Amino acid sequence: MTYSSIDLAAYELAAGYPGLHEFQILRLPSKLREAFLELYRSDFGEEEAEKIHGIPIRSLNALLPLAAPDVISVGRWVAAVDDVPWLYARHPVPMKLVRLLLRTWIRSLPGLQDLRNKAENLIKETEFDWNTESVDLRGQALSGGGTALPDGRLYHLLPDIAARLTRAHGAFTGTENRAWSYLETPGGGQGAELLSWPPRKDNLGNQFSYVIAFSLHTLPFSPLPRLHVRTGIRRWVTEVGEKGKLYSDGRKISVFIASDTPWPGSGGDHLRMARHHLHYDSNTKEHAWVDIERLELLPAASLLRENVKAAEIGRNPAAFLQDDRKVRAAVTHHTTMDSHGVGAGLMAGDRVPMMKWIDAALAGVFERADSCQRSDHPGYPANKPVEPTFSKKILEEEREQRRQQFRREHSTAEATRRRALLSTIYDGRPFTAVILWQNSETRDALIDSFRELLDLPLAAAEGDTITWNLPEVSIRLRLTQRSEPTRALEVRGDGSASARQVRAAISKRRAETAQVMGESGFEGRTPDVAIVEIARKFEVRKSDPKHAVRLGCADTGTLTQFIQTTVTKELRKNRPHRAKKSWLDVFRQLGASPLPEHTFAETLPAGLQYVAVWMTKRQRGGPTRVARQVPIAVRVRPGEGADAVQGWHDGLHTWIPYRDLLTKLASESRDETTADGHDDSEESEEESADESDELPPAERTVNETRQRETAAFLRALIAETRDHPTLLLTHAQNLRSAWPWLQNAQMEPDLLWLADAEPVSTALYSPNLRHVRVRTSDRDETPQWYGGDEGHGLPASLWRLPGSGGRVFYSSADRPATARKAAISARKEGTRMNKKFEEITDTHLNAFNPRLLELTVQSCSPSDTPSVWAACVHQLRYPPEISAPALQLPLPLHLAAQVAAYLLPTGTEPSQSA
Numbered sequence: 001m002t003y004s005s006i007d008l009a010a011y012e013l014a015a016g017y018p019g020l021h022e023f024q025i026l027r028l029p030s031k032l033r034e035a036f037l038e039l040y041r042s043d044f045g046e047e048e049a050e051k052i053h054g055i056p057i058r059s060l061n062a063l064l065p066l067a068a069p070d071v072i073s074v075g076r077w078v079a080a081v082d083d084v085p086w087l088y089a090r091h092p093v094p095m096k097l098v099r100l101l102l103r104t105w106i107r108s109l110p111g112l113q114d115l116r117n118k119a120e121n122l123i124k125e126t127e128f129d130w131n132t133e134s135v136d137l138r139g140q141a142l143s144g145g146g147t148a149l150p151d152g153r154l155y156h157l158l159p160d161i162a163a164r165l166t167r168a169h170g171a172f173t174g175t176e177n178r179a180w181s182y183l184e185t186p187g188g189g190q191g192a193e194l195l196s197w198p199p200r201k202d203n204l205g206n207q208f209s210y211v212i213a214f215s216l217h218t219l220p221f222s223p224l225p226r227l228h229v230r231t232g233i234r235r236w237v238t239e240v241g242e243k244g245k246l247y248s249d250g251r252k253i254s255v256f257i258a259s260d261t262p263w264p265g266s267g268g269d270h271l272r273m274a275r276h277h278l279h280y281d282s283n284t285k286e287h288a289w290v291d292i293e294r295l296e297l298l299p300a301a302s303l304l305r306e307n308v309k310a311a312e313i314g315r316n317p318a319a320f321l322q323d324d325r326k327v328r329a330a331v332t333h334h335t336t337m338d339s340h341g342v343g344a345g346l347m348a349g350d351r352v353p354m355m356k357w358i359d360a361a362l363a364g365v366f367e368r369a370d371s372c373q374r375s376d377h378p379g380y381p382a383n384k385p386v387e388p389t390f391s392k393k394i395l396e397e398e399r400e401q402r403r404q405q406f407r408r409e410h411s412t413a414e415a416t417r418r419r420a421l422l423s424t425i426y427d428g429r430p431f432t433a434v435i436l437w438q439n440s441e442t443r444d445a446l447i448d449s450f451r452e453l454l455d456l457p458l459a460a461a462e463g464d465t466i467t468w469n470l471p472e473v474s475i476r477l478r479l480t481q482r483s484e485p486t487r488a489l490e491v492r493g494d495g496s497a498s499a500r501q502v503r504a505a506i507s508k509r510r511a512e513t514a515q516v517m518g519e520s521g522f523e524g525r526t527p528d529v530a531i532v533e534i535a536r537k538f539e540v541r542k543s544d545p546k547h548a549v550r551l552g553c554a555d556t557g558t559l560t561q562f563i564q565t566t567v568t569k570e571l572r573k574n575r576p577h578r579a580k581k582s583w584l585d586v587f588r589q590l591g592a593s594p595l596p597e598h599t600f601a602e603t604l605p606a607g608l609q610y611v612a613v614w615m616t617k618r619q620r621g622g623p624t625r626v627a628r629q630v631p632i633a634v635r636v637r638p639g640e641g642a643d644a645v646q647g648w649h650d651g652l653h654t655w656i657p658y659r660d661l662l663t664k665l666a667s668e669s670r671d672e673t674t675a676d677g678h679d680d681s682e683e684s685e686e687e688s689a690d691e692s693d694e695l696p697p698a699e700r701t702v703n704e705t706r707q708r709e710t711a712a713f714l715r716a717l718i719a720e721t722r723d724h725p726t727l728l729l730t731h732a733q734n735l736r737s738a739w740p741w742l743q744n745a746q747m748e749p750d751l752l753w754l755a756d757a758e759p760v761s762t763a764l765y766s767p768n769l770r771h772v773r774v775r776t777s778d779r780d781e782t783p784q785w786y787g788g789d790e791g792h793g794l795p796a797s798l799w800r801l802p803g804s805g806g807r808v809f810y811s812s813a814d815r816p817a818t819a820r821k822a823a824i825s826a827r828k829e830g831t832r833m834n835k836k837f838e839e840i841t842d843t844h845l846n847a848f849n850p851r852l853l854e855l856t857v858q859s860c861s862p863s864d865t866p867s868v869w870a871a872c873v874h875q876l877r878y879p880p881e882i883s884a885p886a887l888q889l890p891l892p893l894h895l896a897a898q899v900a901a902y903l904l905p906t907g908t909e910p911s912q913s914a
Helices: 030-041 046-050 058-067 095-107 113-125 154-168 310-315 317-321 348-362 396-426 440-454 499-519 546-555 569-573 575-590 658-667 697-720 866-875 891-902
Strands: 005-008 010-013 020-026 054-056 071-073 077-079 087-089 130-136 140-142 148-150 182-185 192-196 207-217 226-236 253-259 272-281 286-289 327-331 366-368 372-374 431-437 465-469 474-481 529-534 559-564 609-618 628-636 645-649 654-657 726-731 769-775 785-787 797-800 808-812 831-833 839-841 853-859
Touching: 020 154, 030 054, 030 113, 058 071, 058 095, 058 272, 071 154, 095 113, 154 182, 154 192, 154 207, 154 226, 154 348, 182 272, 207 348, 226 348, 272 310, 286 310, 310 317, 317 327, 348 366, 348 785, 396 431, 396 440, 396 575, 431 440, 440 474, 440 529, 440 575, 499 546, 529 546, 529 575, 546 559, 546 658, 546 891, 559 575, 559 658, 569 575, 575 658, 575 891, 609 697, 609 891, 628 658, 628 697, 628 891, 645 658, 654 658, 658 891, 726 866, 726 891, 769 866, 797 866, 808 866, 853 866
Parallel strands: 431 474, 431 529, 529 559, 609 726, 726 769
Antiparallel strands: 005 372, 005 785, 010 226, 010 366, 020 087, 020 130, 054 077, 071 087, 140 148, 182 192, 192 207, 207 226, 253 272, 253 327, 272 286, 372 797, 465 474, 609 628, 628 645, 645 654, 769 853, 797 808, 808 853, 831 839
């Protein structure tokens, strides 16, 4: 069916709601703040200590949910100012418990012990108490662009109110009249979260819970903030790995702990939930609590009726989910932990009734945001083959035959275009590729996919090489069974290898890989491309060799693509699909893929080019243990053959082929840190740049330096495009910390800011420049959704967003292949009847958590129609290949984001074999 609208899982304060809400607020006297600040500063040098004006309360936040769940913390850092509240509460919490919590918290703060003792004594002696205060839930200002700027406290308080109202509404009745009760849990950031408890089991004992998350966000150029509600599931771990312990792939593991022990002075329902984290301790070879969250720091033994030992959870997580435990602990499943019996995601058949229940719970305080209407513009590019529809009068067998014929014809045409592009790129030279294989079935699947995508005939191998001499281009494919480059790096097996040791191991493997590429070459030339079969995971995370292999290949000018070796039933089943996807990614890296052509030839400027800017990032904890951030740009010019996709080389201030940008970025990587040596990490998952807490001083210094450098990069880039019609594409979450102009609070229509005194007209920088900023669902910054008509499906289209001045649109894409087996009527729990009156269970199926891509037409000409530019960007999500799925990002941004795989700073010189 064709949907005319979609409903958003987004809310605004109800028109009739007065907006005032009472909280209990705790302010600490100045002498306590000064003592805490003095303690914290004592762990730093004198110069850095002078820059510190706030106190981190992350470890206090970890204690609050189990000890005092009525308390709301509104930040990770608290300024040392008297009149700023530290904590908010729904009801007064006994001061005895508050003092106990504060004393426990400062034990986890770094600093001198005598200053810690002084602070503990002051906590006992100083008088302070809760006060009642009304908070205006509508408190906000407006930006220069007309965007709402809510009071910073509301990013915590409004989601908390919504979660409280939802839980108080009673149990949610799901499929088969089964009731789900919820607990409030500490979320990962500024929002609030509800978790259904106790967990549910499927027929095989796999356990899961529903999740409802609330978060407050702003919308560009809109005067009203919005509460986004995300519904989904959380799967719980009941099995461990082959070695009898949880496999975490070096990551922290979230553990939710439920306790029903009363806290001092409380009454009523005592069941509550806290979120803590495990990490693997390479010294003890056991799992341990993250230091600042250690459960033994809890301020009273009565708060947990039994000890929760991290090592025991790591060995036997299922035991902590048993019904008879006084304290239950649930370990969150992560995709690196192999498969789970419960499929990912929540079906529309569950989400829609749950949202109606939330509507009723929030009524009178919040109301649903308006639906979005379908755009009238075409949804697909002009050269995207769309399968024909057939009359129902034609038998299904004949319809399928016609569909297959259509696909064959288009596949042949696509192969012809790929061969023509390869001919243009290599200009008389043969195109050469090598497959480094371990499993013969993977090798064969790669050969079959290669032949299909280029429409190549069967050809016999001469030794380890297959050759095709075509009219357009000669192709040579070498098949090499070698596992040495992909064996684990030679680092300490207990995971404690230092950054220097890891880089040394990478350097050695890098040189070995370059030598293998030299041996795999043709007539003195190394291969143009290498597809490398590699293990899915390695016992020691630091021993993963993928990055060393990519560096070694890049040193010889060889592009790389990896394919996982087949070890599971799911991987074996998907092997042909994975092989085909690997080659499609290779062709995109080469610039040998067809590009989308928009449908607005009579509306948009002729010769339009797309320039996507991306901040390519590596953290100090990344694969090479070196931090670096590099802004890059990718230019896409449809119709220009081999030069259609190019990358901006900032050092040379010129465009180079995209494939050269990739290999140069890897081979030229060096050890670079930020100006003050600070670990140049990515934005925290707990923080949104539009709505962040105050940053620590070191981070502020790093951000200022990065912003100046990014502004200089953008100035040179925009100047280069001045004489050509250009659509600039940026990604909000990726770039806004380096270019603050992309923040909702900063943006204004048709203006740009590049470290100027004030924003200036975009036309002054370039009269031919337009700019569209995209924003993804990361951190729930765009809402979930479903079809507004009765079917509640997930249609792909461009949607007009009311209340944004005609500048903001939502783009939705087709469901990915991994979720297409979940029918619209599917349910995560229970059974249903299909059209054949068969009883169906859907719990094991993956569902699609619907994500929207926000498109903000920030800059355009007065004569432009913003919706046309948004539709153009929406069409860029669809590669013009019949089997290619929709991209999460428009193609130019997708290509720019993929560059990150080649940013591998090592601090070592490239291999001498290059």
